[in-house]
Amino acid sequence: MIKVEHISKQFGTNDVLKDINLEVPENEVVVIIGPSGSGKSTLLRLINHLDVATSGYIHVDGEDITDENNDISSIQAKMGMVFQHFNLFPNLTVLENITLVPKRVKRLSVDEANEEAKKLLALVGLSDKVNAYPKSLSGGQQQRVGIARSLAMHPKYLLFDEPTSALDPEMVDDVLEVMKDLAKQGMTMIVVTHEMGFAREIANKVIFMADGVVVEEGSPNAIFGAPQHVRTKEFLGKVL
């Protein structure tokens, strides 16, 4: 379980996150929605220590990632991250993007790493792109490679930072399908997204954030069907 407690983040005098609390139980999908600048992405970056919180605690399976005395990288290793702009390594082929870290960190042999990478590529529907370079792929294909690359490290949790926001509309569904499959297999996921259909269908819990606070949270039916808060109603009115 990932447990965020009283997390605040300031950039200079700017309060980006104010006293955030949330829980992500295992095998559940938590979707975070909200207007731009609400602090959703920042929260995700704090959870896997790409940024450091100003105050508060983030426990991952009971270990606090905000405590520098802990082995941060071993906590980080439990979480995979999928980025809005994919962040594939352009100097490596699709296969190498996926196998590099398993080979270097888990010391897998070339054959083991390749075999697993090919399985993962089949899973995301890109078996024919093994030797392609990222720049020759469409955005949707790149993002699916990004997901496969994260999965190769066998993370317990997957964090998605607006995974479809940089894609052409016709590419979005391919990526969402992969994410849905993962959710159905029981992967624990935190997804920051603007895809309301995905949230409604897949989320166990939807969190609505605005201005650095959690305004409202609940089941998809509760949030989309009967939002309680004025800010939530306003936001959903605009995007649905």
Added chain:
Amino acid sequence: MSFSYDMILDYAPFFMHGLLYTLLFSLCGVVFGTIFGLIIALGRMSKNPVISGIFKTYIGLFRGTPLFVQILITNFGVVPAIFGHSNPYIAGALSLSLNAAAYIAETFRSGVQSISEGQREAARTLGLSQFDTMRFIIVPQAIKIVIPALGNEFISLIKDSSLVSAISAPEITYWAQAMNAQYYVVWTPYLTVAVLYLILTLSASRLMKLWERKMA
């Protein structure tokens, strides 16, 4: 203006010999300057303020003083202190390499810093060590970006190698001066070496273009 082909023929063996040394000095500068430059660039970007301070000082000293003065200090100060006597070959190769390293380090640094933060973040979330991130992700991309700038450094190095003639390292400028002293002629020796330098720099620039295209 008088130009004597007979004199050139007379001095041709010396110029050929000199050309070899010019090439060797330049090559030393390119190879060691690149290796040291990469190390200095990585040190300069260290998060440890003491380490980055040391490399910053190195770069500041070598870029802030004339190469000519560095050559003199190396030949008449540093090399005698280590080997007991001055040696223009060692001093020439050493001073050119150390100087080139400072410039190449800054070139590398600009290349590394131009790689988007997302690359480092992706590597970090996957659990790749900082060293491996540099080795497999950042440096290969940075090298590609800095090839044109690196080419300019290499070409400067070929031209700057002429300065080691002042410590009697027998490269082509040294032989031009010798010819000038022997025959009291100006145009013939200096135009000859000018043309030789031009051939070297144009060839180097062509080679860099080819490399650039191969890496693209």
